[in-house]
Amino acid sequence: MGKILGGDNMKIVMVEPINISMMKIEEYRQQLEAEGHQLIAYSSRAENDQEMIKRVKEADILIIANQPLSAKVINASKDLKMISVAFTGFDHIAMEACRENDILVSNSSGYANQAVAELAFGLVINLMRNIKDSDGAVRVGKTRKNLIGNELFGKNFGIIGFGSIGQKTAKIAAAFGCNILVDDHKQHKLGEELGVEYLPIDKLMQE
Amino acid sequence: MGKILGGDNMKIVMVEPINISMMKIEEYRQQLEAEGHQLIAYSSRAENDQEMIKRVKEADILIIANQPLSAKVINASKDLKMISVAFTGFDHIAMEACRENDILVSNSSGYANQAVAELAFGLVINLMRNIKDSDGAVRVGKTRKNLIGNELFGKNFGIIGFGSIGQKTAKIAAAFGCNILVDDHKQHKLGEELGVEYLPIDKLMQE
The missing domain is CATH 3.40.50.720 (NAD(P)-binding Rossmann-like Domain)
Incomplete structure (x- = not known):
């Protein structure tokens, strides 16, 4: 009170x-x-x-x-x-x-859950596909040499904390076909639906 | 033959x-x-x-x-x-x-379905969140001024052609919470599952 x-x-x-x-x-x-x-x-x-x-x-x-x-x-x-x-x-x-x-x-929870989850994928795909560097290369007439990327599909996708943002992120990662690894102190219904694997953070970071 | x-x-x-x-x-x-x-x-x-x-x-x-x-x-x-x-x-x-x-x-169909669908989202989120420009700004000490972006959630997401790539793309767009609009000459089972709306390309481009 x-x-x-x-x-x-x-x-x-x-x-x-x-x-x-x-x-x-x-x-x-x-x-x-x-x-x-x-x-x-x-x-x-x-x-x-x-x-x-x-x-x-x-x-x-x-x-x-x-x-x-x-x-x-x-x-x-x-x-x-x-x-x-x-x-x-x-x-x-x-x-x-x-x-x-x-x-x-x-506190003000929830005002950016979707925005954070979406940005995570924007940044991940940027890194995996070298989008920023490819943009730079193509503007100076260079080729895709050394810029070929990789798919999210089938990769281990680690999520630290399975609250609102973590769960939104997991749903999207599932659509990309990732294996979802979660560190959280409790298990959630969505985790079961998506078949996530729970791992403590130190193990998760090794995957 | x-x-x-x-x-x-x-x-x-x-x-x-x-x-x-x-x-x-x-x-x-x-x-x-x-x-x-x-x-x-x-x-x-x-x-x-x-x-x-x-x-x-x-x-x-x-x-x-x-x-x-x-x-x-x-x-x-x-x-x-x-x-x-x-x-x-x-x-x-x-x-x-x-x-x-x-x-x-x-022909060689299917070798890049997943890669194309994933890259589409990398590029879309890049544009919607100004990732490339934000990267440039932060490296020269600038702020997020004029770089605040927008969410995919709730947006109309148009897909021209609902073959393997289009369907993979639709599944991911659904996870982002988009309204999916499809131009294709026939209707597909997945379209029904995801509740996509079929529109001819000229109407689709207006949404």
């Missing part, structure tokens, strides 16, 4: 720039002010814990992306009730200090 | 270089000679029909890749019994003249 949110005059601090235009932030600021809250948005990152503490100290709600947030900063912030992480991962947040101080932490 | 193949002293002409090393060709030549045949391999393409006729005239069997082979050349080749096309397509061969002259034509 977090502290009670809501009520008047919440001080909301966006402690580092996130990927939103200043215009949009100004729009949100006006909406929040109309409802009796404050929004303070910083346009650059704090350089050290001291500067971070200064920014966070009086915040009720903190908005942060992927800048590390230490226990020292969290413990110095006596009004803090919630941290909104504009990022999928939250291992840069001192979660234990949040628990001790009864601070609710919410 | 082709003419009767086999028998002694077949003159086999490789009329243009195909993607095989000279060493390998020499190996084949020795094997064929041991069995009483001849193999003549040209290391460059004929420049015109006259030169082509000269090369092909006395051949019993012709090996060709993707160089056009006209009816004029075929009709001038009175011993020709078979054309082995080291290529998937054979629309560069004057098939009607082959039929008239009772010449067997065999």
Whole structure:
């Protein structure tokens, strides 16, 4: 359970720039002010814990992306009730200090699952087929010499972590005809459907 | 029905270089000679029909890749019994003249189905995610500005011709979550499984 949110005059601090235009932030600021809250948005990152503490100290709600947030900063912030992480991962947040101080932490999972899985294949095929180097070669009249690539089909495709992104990636890898190797602490239904092989990361990296 | 193949002293002409090393060709030549045949391999393409006729005239069997082979050349080749096309397509061969002259034509389908389908996605994701330009930008310290891309998911993915390559491509496109549009003269079982929409090419290109 977090502290009670809501009520008047919440001080909301966006402690580092996130990927939103200043215009949009100004729009949100006006909406929040109309409802009796404050929004303070910083346009650059704090350089050290001291500067971070200064920014966070009086915040009720903190908005942060992927800048590390230490226990020292969290413990110095006596009004803090919630941290909104504009990022999928939250291992840069001192979660234990949040628990001790009864601070609710919410992350932004899922906003890029498909995009990450797709880009993985774009990059893999780029490497396997030398697309970038072939593009360079053909523009200067060179041939495919030393640029012949290889297929994904039948290759071992290792996936570290079988969450939303890992599972999307596995479905696509299956369509390419890869053997899918997964490192995860638990087994999943999709893994069974796709016939994935579970291996600890050190074994997986050897395949 | 082709003419009767086999028998002694077949003159086999490789009329243009195909993607095989000279060493390998020499190996084949020795094997064929041991069995009483001849193999003549040209290391460059004929420049015109006259030169082509000269090369092909006395051949019993012709090996060709993707160089056009006209009816004029075929009709001038009175011993020709078979054309082995080291290529998937054979629309560069004057098939009607082959039929008239009772010449067997065999092509090499399937050797690159998977490779072509995979490369298609490598190239598509490259374009959609600006991978090549992003690689260039990051190497000179630039940012992702103007390089943010887009997902394949939910996009219309058009496939012209639903043969082996088209079907492999469709399976992968389905895993990416695309809407698959197909132009083909007949409907296929896989099309039904994947829920593809059949459209004539001019309509397909508008989607």
